[in-house]
Amino acid sequence: MTILFLFSFLWALQGQPTTTTGYQIGDTATDFSLKGVDGKKVSMADYKDAKGFIVVFTCNHCPYAVMYEDRINDLAKMYTKKGYVLLAINPNDPEVQPKDSYELMIERAKEKGFVFPYLFDEGQKIYPQYGATKTPHVFLLDSKRVIKYIGAIDDNAQDAGAVTEKYLENAIASLEKGVKPNPETTKAIGCSIKTKK
């Protein structure tokens, strides 16, 4: 009995494993309720008629995220018309990277005229479930929140004009046709998500 108690005590100390591999293709993603730059909480459940969700982990400070800002905004404009919902989530801890504070998110969204909800992963609870490791890092979900594509937006972060493969757009086209995207995963190039050490 004592031993059993000791074991459960140790287990409790250890807690949940801190490293998670996150979602794989075909997993059903969790919904969330995160505060957007307009102060309102946003969930995927709010969008009953969505044909799919483009969840982009991104932030203010990362040069790669900045290089993709306009492209993300254009994607939101284009795919909103087609019935998709693009949700951007800032996963960084502002105590580690002050440029990624909620206040500065509001400012950035205003400056750039973001047309999509820009949400704050307060307490950093959502990004580990997804297994996001970078900004920007994209997850494409179908209407039932099943993961269809994970990775980069396209194949050229630095130069939008020199892109030859639009991974995310191709994946959405595949989703529309009801076929598997090719590729289903790519490596998202960007800044590591900032957490306390």
Place this chain on the structure above:
Amino acid sequence: MKGLLLFLSLFSFGLNAQIPLYEKYIQFEKVLLQTNQDTQYLYNFWATWCKPCVEELPHFVDFSKKPGNEKIKVVFVSLDSKKDSDKLKNFVAKHLPNEKVIQFTDNKYNDWIDKVDISWSGSIPASLFIFGNRKAFYEKQFESFDDLQNTWLTFLKQ
């Protein structure tokens, strides 16, 4: 006279030292593959805009200067884009004046990142250790000179 000219041209070369630029992975790969079996190599992938990279650079400079480490070839591989070449040049002149720095600008990361190391998830700083047939890859920020030196010594013992 000839000697003076040579001296002058060397001097001006030093002042305008160009950072070797590799625009395609196929070119950069030649650098990675031209490894001498007896030489130890440390490639540090970084960029001027990457804060954790810039923080760890002094540890690599100390490492390359440490007596006993002369035989290790430390190469700083900047992933700064071509339009930032001047910024890189100024940064190198100030912070890495005596180091071997190259600039690698192939933006098609997904075409080559696995070839450097399959475990590389796509962030920097990252460091690649090579000695003979041994290879180790670290996608992390080294916290101190000791951290780097100890990791290196452990690598050599493998």
